[in-house]
Amino acid sequence: PPESPVSGAIGLASPGRENSASADLPPPFVETVQHFPFQPSSADTVTVSALVTTSGAALRAVELGREILRDTSRETLDLVPMFDDGAHNDAAANDGIYGAQVAPEASQTLVHYWVRAEDNDERVTLFPYDGDPSPSLAYFHYDDEIDTNMTLCHLFMTPENLTQLNRAPRSEDYLDCSIVIDNRRPGGEILGPIAYPHIRARHRGAGSRTDTRHQWKLKFNKFQLYDGNRILDTTLSSIMTERMGYVVFDRAGIDNLESEPLRLHLNGELWEY
Numbered sequence: 001p002p003e004s005p006v007s008g009a010i011g012l013a014s015p016g017r018e019n020s021a022s023a024d025l026p027p028p029f030v031e032t033v034q035h036f037p038f039q040p041s042s043a044d045t046v047t048v049s050a051l052v053t054t055s056g057a058a059l060r061a062v063e064l065g066r067e068i069l070r071d072t073s074r075e076t077l078d079l080v081p082m083f084d085d086g087a088h089n090d091a092a093a094n095d096g097i098y099g100a101q102v103a104p105e106a107s108q109t110l111v112h113y114w115v116r117a118e119d120n121d122e123r124v125t126l127f128p129y130d131g132d133p134s135p136s137l138a139y140f141h142y143d144d145e146i147d148t149n150m151t152l153c154h155l156f157m158t159p160e161n162l163t164q165l166n167r168a169p170r171s172e173d174y175l176d177c178s179i180v181i182d183n184r185r186p187g188g189e190i191l192g193p194i195a196y197p198h199i200r201a202r203h204r205g206a207g208s209r210t211d212t213r214h215q216w217k218l219k220f221n222k223f224q225l226y227d228g229n230r231i232l233d234t235t236l237s238s239i240m241t242e243r244m245g246y247v248v249f250d251r252a253g254i255d256n257l258e259s260e261p262l263r264l265h266l267n268g269e270l271w272e273y
Contacts, residue, residue: 027123028113032097032143035139036089039193042107042141047089048128049099050082050115057120063102067136069110069156069178071268079116107143108268109177110156112136112197130232140180151262152182152193155216155271157201162267165203165214174200174219181226182262196224204233208264213272216264234264 013037015083028222032051040046052062067111082098084090089193090099098115114136115127128135146152157165157177165175204217218232264271 012081013143019147025123027056027125028052028054028059028117028119030117030125030127033127035113035137036113038138040104040267041143042109042140043100044104046104046111046139047099047101048082048113048115049090049097049119051097052084052115052117052148052245053096054117054119055124060120060122061116061199062098062118063116064102067112068105069112070106072109072151072159074158082115105141107145108154109141110138110154110180110195111141112138112178112198115132118266124146129217132174133223135199138178140195142180142182142193146263147195148263149184152263153264154180154193154268155201155264155266156180157267165201167213171202177201177218178202179218183227186241192268196220196226201270205235230243234262 007155013188030050030052033048034050035046037044037167038047042099050062052059062082062084064082065079066077068077072078080100080102082088082100084094084096084098086093088101093098096232116124117127117141130135140154154176156177156179161175161177165171176198178192178195178197180195182190183194184190184192199221200219202217204213205215216232218226218234220226220230220232222230260272
């Protein structure tokens with residue numbers, strides 16, 4: 001058959017023929033993956049649950065994968081079995097909801113997690129699915145020990161990515177990182193800490209790109225925006241001057257960018273206010 005006009009972008013079309021994803025039976029289907037408590041402390045055991053169904057062979061195993069981020073260290077842990085027995089905070093036995101309970105971690109520890117399901121015919125599904133914006137979900141153990149009235153951000157980036165950014169501070173390329181934001185409203189309301197796994201970041205600004213304290217441009221995934229925004233820009237110089245300018249515009253009723261004072265920690269160390 002003739003090549004599809006869009007085949008260069010998505011591959012060779014196959015109307016009327018078996019395509020590359022064809023299978024006699026589908027793999028297990030994983031959905032409604034979540035953790036509890038949503039904002040755990042260092043004393044909290046965390047339950048991860050998932051609804052897993054299959055229309056093919058019976059399930060052989062449902063497992064929880066985790067990666068622990070603490071400062072600049074990363075550790076991928078062994079897979080943990082998930083159970084549908086009603087004894088692992090998984091609702092009722094044999095209802096398709098699988099659960100695993102994992103031990104607490106130290107405060108300021110970020111945990112990336114994912115679910116793996118395999119049936120007896122060796123068909124495997126990972127959630128988040130291949131091609132999703134982030135390959136993991138995440139939660140953050142925190143004891144609220146940092147005393148601040150500012151929005152508190154914990155940014156995690158591998159030393160390799162950080163070196164690459166600093167080597168080429170004027171680059172427009174975004175690199176992988178994760179951030180936890182403890183959003184504090186002017187009235188004292190606290191909305192976090194909320195973990196945003198595998199977002200993208202680069203340095204921003206003109207003159208600031210040669211400064212030792214670079215400004216950051218953070219791009220969030222579409223499925224998990226920050227306060228309704230895809231982009232968050234930080235300003236680490238002339239902070240009060242710029243903040244006063246935003247406030248004056250707001251009080252004058254002039255449409256303007258949203259702004260908030262924040263405190264940023266990078267890989268466990270205070271970066272800047």
